[in-house]
Amino acid sequence: MAEIEVRDIRHVYDQGTSDETVAIERVNLTLKDGTANALLGPSGCGKTTLLQIISGLLQPTEGQILIDGEDVTDKPPEERDIAQVFQFPVIYDSMDVYDNLAFPLRNGGVPENEIDSRVQRISDLLELDDILHSSPSNLGPELNQLVALGRGIIRADTSAILFDEPMTDVEPSRKLTIRRRVKEAQQEFNITALYVTHDQHEALTFAEQVAIMRDGNLVQYDTGENLYQNPVNTFIGHFIGSPGMNLLDCTLSQKNGAPHAQLGPHSVPLKESLHPKLDLSWSDCQIGIRPSSVTVQVANPHDEADYAPAIVDQVEMVGGFQIITATLEDTDVEVKARVAHDFAIEKDASIWLSFPPDDIRFFHQQEAVGAA
């Protein structure tokens, strides 16, 4: 119901004192109307600060927040029509579930019969009907978090809802159900949502677009697919996916008239579209490749030129696959590769690895070169 624009936001805590810390360097971000977005990043990257600036609980040092084009930077939270769900369930525990849901409406002076129908609608949607007249203190954090969510979306004029790591207190086994109901509610009301988390799995399942922050900067705002396939820098490559992208230090060399990435004695061909963008004199270069894209051969391959020999250091089962960690021969370059769970492989075995040129990303000074 609303488009949220974060324009040139900068935030410094305790400015002018010895405790001065820059939480947000400078961030620009536009959340389209009715979309589900996630804000992802390691702890302390400024994501919660940004969230509180959007909801109005915090005044930014610089910059503006616009909702549907209107500058709301100086407006208090209650005038922004933005709901927020916190890290732990914030519940008025002297009221029952019904009164909790009705609370924001009553504060807004909505007539009781309208309140009743809104509460019914929300409790249907979030499957809270059975507990409407229970006291929240007996319900446990999962249901309480749903009540908190319900309180957020119950106002007809809620334009956006912000989630601040809402699953922190929720038991892992219940996360899926809760997340499904949250997602359903978001779609049902077509609410612009921003979901802050440090768990990429949560971010990628909830959101259509994910913004990744690091050290107070917005690094990339993109779809999950793009974040995975085309990270803008090594940080994202490493951060997204588990395990993250292989990032292998390399130099550039000229071979058969085309630039190759040189991993010690091994030359790795690069795709043609990259060629014109590379400069042979560069240092601080890395190639990136997803473990799932690395080809593994146990037997001697026909064409040894495309393969590099390696020794297996470790084999782990991760989520139905085996992850092999291997060191390229005559180097100390470690590569992770993903193979099927029944692939016969053991520690210390000799294997051959190849890196399909189309799946290789090239990074110079940590930034992606020729990003699609």
Added chain:
Amino acid sequence: MNKKYYLILFLVFLLIPIYWMINMSFKPNSEILSRLTLYPHEFTLANYEEILTSEFWRAGYINSIIMASMNVVFVVIAALPAAYAFSRWNFRGDKHLFFWFLTNRMAPPAAFMVPFFILYSNMNLIDTYWAVALAHCLFNLPLAIWILEGFMSGIPKEIDEMAFIDGHSFTSFCWNIFLPLIKPGIAVTAFLTFMFSWVELLLARTLTNEAAQPITVTLTRSLGAGGWDWGVLAAAGVVAMIPGAIIVYLVRDLLATGFSMGRV
């Protein structure tokens, strides 16, 4: 921001009587008794001189400090393990025992004066530091257990479990992990214990004569001896405030954290 002024108003209300006492302590009795003056017109240090040079007053101070400190030590040493037991384990009758401990706080010292006197006479404790320091446990120990239990309950049990998994012995866990965590709680407890012991009059008066007489009692005794020496009394009152004020000032940061850590 306006609400700050209510606080300031109240603090002024608190300080007026204290100012008055300080004001009086610098006046000679002739000025005190003759007219109302808002500041000492005939400024004198004689009252303080009297207190600081007289053995009678000085002994009262030292006795008070020793007894209150002993009481703090007894109370904290006994209350720490007890509070730990209440906060960590469920055992038969724990709730009842907890409430029973609390009821001791309600015991009126007036009711306990005579039995205390008889019991401690039999134990040959009358007019020793021990008598008062032990007797004050009556109302301080329940309070200390109560407060410390609150602080300890605020610290997740997982911390204990993690420490034991990491191979800490119980002593090492207490010393290196648990005590540092509840340090502010101990500060608050010690502050309140010291305070209640420092200001108590009834039991202290019953259980001491000359040798161990604390300052509160010295103050009353001097009342009895024909006519009140207002100036000296005021000066003594000011001096009686000082040790506590110094302690509060020194540990104010710990107190601030302690008071902000949790349900007292």
Added chain:
Amino acid sequence: MKQRPWLFLLPALLLVSISAFIPLIAVMNYSQLTLLPGTQPYFSGLENFIAILEDEAFRGALYRQFIFSFLVLITEIPLGLGLAMCMPKEGPGVGVSLVLLGIPLLIPWNVVGIIWRVFTRSDIGVLPAAFDWVGYSYSVSSSTADAWWTVLAMDIWHWTPLVVLICYAGLQAIPQEYYMAAKIDRASPWKTFRYVTLPNLRGVLIIAVLLRLMDSFKIYAEPFVLTGGGPGNSTTFLSTYTSRMAIGGFQMGRGAATSLIYFFIVILLSFVIYIVMLNLGQGAGGDK
């Protein structure tokens, strides 16, 4: 393993036994004896209790005690809570306020009485002078009403800081998120107070109320010095009465019986308040 809790409780139990339990047994014992100076004590059963319950002076002291404690609670608790809400949350103001609030608590109780006595003396006191100026003749020694509210003001002066400290501790422990949520939900300041502050402060308020109730029942030194229990018996409270009985030297058994009745009343009252406050507001979480 089963003995472990008791092992931990041992020091506390030992201390309690010599500081509370044994004396209490002794009190129970005396309460059933007639102890007159110079005569052999003899067992008199409930005689002491009956005599006390029939004593007008005791009933008067008890009645005044209830009124006094009630007034103390209804002024000091709201005032203390309100002031705690005015306290700064961080910065140098916190330390300064804490130290200033601590001062009245550190003054020996009889000195508190002395200060207020000086304050109210008709010849040299500030209060009579101030009231005289507005045309009211104020006298602690002759007017019951003046004596009453002066004792009450003294108690407020003396003990409200403790309530402030306790409430401040409780307020600081409430997560800020509750207040953020209330803001987003457009709750008025009153509703925020009613649905966020009060429920979260329940445990702390129980402590404050019980502490003030118990201690106000024990009030002795301050009114004793300020008014000496007068004019008449108008500011004679339970403790004053009991100690008069006990030290007065006439009847130790009577004093012991008074103590027991008094002790019993405080425990009963505390228990009732504790239960009521725990159950206040539906779905009380219930701290220990």
